[in-house]
Amino acid sequence: DTAVSQTPKYLVTQMGNDKSIKCEQNLGHDTMYWYKQDSKKFLKIMFSYNNKELIINETVPNRFSPKSPDKAHLNLHINSLELGDSAVYFCASGTRSLLSYNEQFFGPGTRLTVL
Amino acid sequence: DQQVKQNSPSLSVQEGRISILNCDYTNSMFDYFLWYKKYPAEGPTFLISISSIKDKNEDGRFTVFLNKSAKHLSLHIVPSQPGDSAVYFCAASADTDKLIFGTGTRLQVFP
Numbered sequence: 615d616t617a618v619s620q621t622p623k624y625l626v627t628q629m630g631n632d633k634s635i636k637c638e639q640n641l642g643h644d645t646m647y648w649y650k651q652d653s654k655k656f657l658k659i660m661f662s663y664n665n666k667e668l669i670i671n672e673t674v675p676n677r678f679s680p681k682s683p684d685k686a687h688l689n690l691h692i693n694s695l696e697l698g699d700s701a702v703y704f705c706a707s708g709t710r711s712l713l714s715y716n717e718q719f720f721g722p723g724t725r726l727t728v729l
Numbered sequence: 730d731q732q733v734k735q736n737s738p739s740l741s742v743q744e745g746r747i748s749i750l751n752c753d754y755t756n757s758m759f760d761y762f763l764w765y766k767k768y769p770a771e772g773p774t775f776l777i778s779i780s781s782i783k784d785k786n787e788d789g790r791f792t793v794f795l796n797k798s799a800k801h802l803s804l805h806i807v808p809s810q811p812g813d814s815a816v817y818f819c820a821a822s823a824d825t826d827k828l829i830f831g832t833g834t835r836l837q838v839f840p
Contacts, residue, residue, distance in 0.1 A: 618772070645826060657773070657818065657830040670827055704772050708826060717763065718828060720772030 617641050618721035620705050626727045627695060634691045635724045637705030645669070646688035647706040647718060648680060657704070663688050692726075700728045732756045733821050735831035742838050748806040750834050752819030755800065759821040763828065764793060764804045767816045776817075777804070809838045 618639045627633055639646060647670075648660040662670035663682040677693045692699060702725050708718040734753045742748045752762075760781040765773035779786040779793045779802070786793050792805045806813055819831040 655832050657833075659827055662826065706772075717775045717778060718826070719775065720765075722770070722772050 618705055618707055618719050620703075620721040620724050622724060623722065624725050624727075626729065628729055629695055629697060631695050632691070632693045633695060633726070634689055635703055635705075635726075636687070636689045637721060638687050639705075639707035639719070639721075640686065641707055641719060643707040643709050643719075644685055645708050646682065646685075647708070648688065648690050649704040649706060649720075651702040651704065651723070653701070661688075661690075695726075695728045697728050700726055702726070731832075732759075733819055733829050733831040735817075735819055735834045737834050738832070739835040739837070742809045742836065744811055744838055744840050745808045748804075748809045748813065748836055748838065750804040750806075750817050750819075750836065752802045752804075752831055753800060754802075754821050756821070756823060756829075757800070758823040759829075761822040762793070762795060762802050763820045763822075764791075765818040765820060765830075766813075767818060767833070773818055806836075809836075811838050811840065814838050 621636045645664045647662045651657045660674045661680045666682045679691045681689045702723045704723045705721040706718040732755050763778040764776040766776045767773045777788050777791045777793050779795050784795050795802045814837050816833040816835050818833045820828040822828050
């Protein structure tokens with residue numbers, strides 16, 4: 615069974631469009647994340663949600679809006695897509711605790727290409 | 730400013746030999762370090778981690794060493810196998826669940 619799944623795997627779209635990427639985890643984790651890997655292969659955190667509450671927001675443009683309907687899902691909606699948004703977007707999940715460290719489990723990624 | 734650096738973009742090792750992947754960091758507040766392995770078209774997979782209170786952690790063929798004074802950690806794989814060929818990412822955390830990743834080192838293990 616897939617632990618962290620993302621759809622779609624590939625997304626090609628025109629500049630200015632609005633698109634969404636969906637993420638689901640079946641690991642029972644309470645925290646989910648979105649990462650962006652750009653053309654230089656930097657993997658950077660964008661957002662994290664804990665129990666549907668936004669915890670981390672890393673100065674991402676407000677064209678990006680995460681939505682967490684429940685603990686198992688964290689979707690990413692992007693408005694007015696720009697060329698620079700082209701990247702691979704990874705969803706991840708983990709368990710947040712003050713007593714133990716958090717090993718995050720990643721989805722397979724969504725390659726977004728903006729033309 | 731890149732807080733976690735992997736200065737070797739690639740490494741080639743013969744099967745059966747030791748692979749050593751290196752990682753340097755600048756933030757002295759980092760207290761937890763992880764290594765992830767990534768195959769093409771897949772997400773990163775957790776491999777091994779180490780807390781700053783330790784200087785070594787071993788799991789089968791994989792050992793991570795931490796040198797806090799030098800702000801340096803390394804991943805040793807011995808013996809290396811062709812299936813180990815992948816990109817390896819070092820990541821660090823400062824008492825939160827926010828992971829800061831390096832840019833990765835591509836390991837190729839040849840027969």
